[in-house]
Amino acid sequence: MAEEEQQTPMADQNENDRGAEDDTPDWLEAELQDTLDEDIEIEFSEPMLSMEVRKIYREQHPDMLDRRVYFRNLLRLQAELIKVQDWVQHTGAKVCILFEGRDAAGKGGVIKRITQRLNPRVARVVALPAPSRREQSQWYFQRYVPHLPAAGEIVLFDRSWYNRAGVERVMGFATEDQVEQFFQDVPEFERMLVRSGIILLKYWFSITDEEQQLRFLMRIHDPMKQWKLSPMDLESRIRWEDYTKAKEDMLFRTNIPEAPWYIVEGNDKKRERLNCMEHILTKIPYDKVPHEKVTLPDRKYNPEYERRVLPDELYVPKIY
Template identity: 95%
Template sequence: MNKKDKKHPRKSPALKRPASSATAESAQQDDNHVMEWIEAELQDTFDETLEIEFSEPMLSMELRKLYRAQHPDELDRKVYFRNLLRLQAELIKVQDWVQHTGAKICILFEGRDAAGKGGVIKRITQRLNPRVARVVALPAPSRREQSQWYFQRYVPHLPAAGEIVLFDRSWYNRAGVERVMGFATEEQVEQFFQDVPEFERMLVRSGIILLKYWFSITDEEQQLRFLMRIHDPMKQWKLSPMDLESRIRWEDYTKAKEDMFERTNIPEAPWYIVEGNDKKRERLNCMEHILSKIPYYEIPHEKVTLPERKHDPNYERRVLPDELYVPKIY
């Protein structure tokens, strides 16, 4: 190699290619950059999932040991994450199918306090479009609502075509907390039991896919989770006076639940019980079951091509004042 070659290695004959080959190389470089971006995005997705899953409570060592002793066979984290992401990918296909076909899906989440309903709902909706999948968690009824037909306050929240609605507690409040706590009379509860089967049949006849889930945990597990909430400042907000009262009336709630199953488990809208002592298995099992009950199929999509950005050579970006920017503390 002469001195000229050493000074100008890029001019070596090996790098002189036809224009078509150079174009192909440029396209390959673009593809490599795209893959790098995708990998970075997947890492961000994993970090986001890990952040949501990070639920190590701020507890004493004694309580941590107790919790781990109660859950010796907890699902392996790698198995959990792999299946969680797979199921969330399938739920996106369900979302596409719902939008494409105009389907209407309504899912009710009921169960014991601290049984994990909110955790399941969070994982279901985590990757979905909030304009398609929305969560309904109604507060206590107002005086006006108390004077209405019982189901009236729930009807406006039912799904329209192309929507998925998840009720974090539903009209079954009347069969549970309202009945046990004395917020509804025996006559009102009896009227509810007479009305709800026909109400749900009407929903199904209107084309709504109605799924009803009851999240079940043991007496000991609920006690442990309540203790965790009491001692964890990050979770104390979850513990309400009503939760504490439900702990006292465990057996009353059990009787109310059994009566509810007997009178509202209809062929058109059966109940499905999700065992929830292991939160990770609970989430995956419920998501798998939801997918099995929806007749979705993958909707083909046209390949998306990113358009070229238009550049105006005469445009000059303004310099914005510093006070508009969030301080870079981190």
């Protein structure tokens, strides 16, 4: 089946399929061809699933976004994100993006596509583990502050300080007094971040009850994804309604003008990724940064230099 996917021509479409894509730049066509195998490897995450589970998933998603449309727009958006990266470095801007949502809502997939082609020295992901006993005794926001962006940085939080309003509240890891204190503090904390010059974006990824159940079942039956399931994930299924109430309360009490929430519908992963990336681009006031033309210098040759022959045992065996 993977072989069939690799043979799918992305560029060889008829005029009806392409529609408004006739003005696709030549470089984008070349990139589509060069990265086809790489992107299929990332996207094609079903080969370990049984045919029955795969059939059920496809039946539940009859209107999934066409793969060719998805890849074209993904590459276009990633090219724009590189312009954002250049602008952030050039201007010293500070960008902080929070990704929140239920387990299996697709946050990790969105983050992976956003950062896929960016410089990891500029754009970094923060995914903090459960707090240590020492961190539990600190001011709640203290462990997040060191990870905030400095000038010229983009930071993406894969879950953030909103853990207190979600998992900690629902699972009883925080008292009601602690949760109430969080709701009192977080608006002013975020206003301070915005006043300091940070562009703060907050996204909630929304999926239905049925979609989460289906994705959990897929993880159970897929050996490549079973590591994603934790006892906490399974407990979240039991407490779906508790999480819903907590989410609604969180959105209501922390949706401030300086840092509003944006909800991304996530039942279709491809649309979820593209829609979120498009929206991020509208919320960052970037401009194209001019670059000097890069010229490859000539290599210097030393006629007296002889390359040493290295022993065979230093080389990785050529199995393929």
